[in-house]
Amino acid sequence: MNKTMEPVEAGTRESLMDAAESLFAERGIQAASLRAITERAAANLAAVHYHFGSKQGLVRAVFSRRLAPLNAERLRLLEAAGESVEEVLQAFLEPALAMSRDAFHGAFGRLLGRAFMEPDDEIREILIEQFSEVFHRFTAALVRLLPELPEAEILWRFHFVAGTLGHTVACGHLIERFSDGRCSMGGAEGAADHLVTFLAAGLRAPAPISRPR
């Protein structure tokens, strides 16, 4: 057992999670082999099973390590937010965009954006568990701020907000390809203002008249 609670040295466990995080983001979870991960972490192949039990356990640890602080920060900012849709949006978007900007945590931004699309059942369960409180607290705040909208409409729109954020942090590079460099903002650097403006207007839109189909 490690006597010191705060390890100062590298730490095989953390090195493995760092290497896995970056390789998951680069190649996808399935395509990132334990051999590539342990090589990047300068660790032994068997270390994964010693510390995490299995590859699935490593995946779980990689997501849990960052999702808990990320969503805690969101809830903290929501508490401090005022009564405007923009401030609530900022509280939801900024922690994820900050991760995406950070060179070190940037890999997890791309990984998280991709995670919602993962076919893997357990990853989906992890996300649903970790995001459940955030989803309920933020939609509740929006219901209070937008009393003229039916609750179902709020749920749809928050779903859109999350999707736009995920697409931005995971595929921010695509906009540069499509725009032939006319949008030279690297990744999610300048995306925050664009996102807030766009999404706040969408959230404030009057309820749609549901057309017969």
Next chain:
Amino acid sequence: MNKTMEPVEAGTRESLMDAAESLFAERGIQAASLRAITERAAANLAAVHYHFGSKQGLVRAVFSRRLAPLNAERLRLLEAAGESVEEVLQAFLEPALAMSRDAFHGAFGRLLGRAFMEPDDEIREILIEQFSEVFHRFTAALVRLLPELPEAEILWRFHFVAGTLGHTVACGHLIERFSDGRCSMGGAEGAADHLVTFLAAGLRAPAPISRPR
């Protein structure tokens, strides 16, 4: 060589693409093995390499088969669209949502939404090639309809539109999980009106004042 240009029977080639499409959507491209695909298609394992050369060739064929008609329909609807942001949006969204609603083509909807996040280089190149004209034509139409916005802002917002659509067709099931069934609209069934309202308001928002960071 097949003498009749229109085969009436099943057709191994098409069966393989159908099976691959559904399995790619269910498990992801990497996780869908050729053995599972050929089994579902009731074909031999070697048939993939005979008809497509490799698994990568099958992936290419699966995407190209649907993307070309999808984007052609989008351009056709854009030609017929009037001068409102809503009609341009409809032209972009509806063909994809129709695919997502269709029980048979529904699998490709989920697959396409996930495709933008794929780490695979060639898939990204296929998407960029297939979407390049759609992207330019639709952004050009929006630039004309929203002259008060800088072009870079339009590009960002169309990027958001595409992301929201992709997230909706690929992760429409998530909203049911998070909302505890309060949004009972199955998949992308009733999403069209919500999407158009939300996105049109976002597109029409005044340009953001870029804050110093």
Next chain:
DNA sequence: AGATGATTCAAACGTTCGTTTCAATCGGAC
């Protein structure tokens, strides 16, 4: 019927994967 090219089939190849095993090594406690 026989020939010919297109297609299907079963079987195997070599590689890579996650996982397991067990011995070697390390770091404090006594």
Next chain:
DNA sequence: GTCCGATTGAAACGAACGTTTGAATCATCT
């Protein structure tokens, strides 16, 4: 120094993968 649990190391396992091969089968034309 000695012991002991925690950690690391090298090597191998069985399974699953994409791919290849060569013969068998099928459809079509002369």
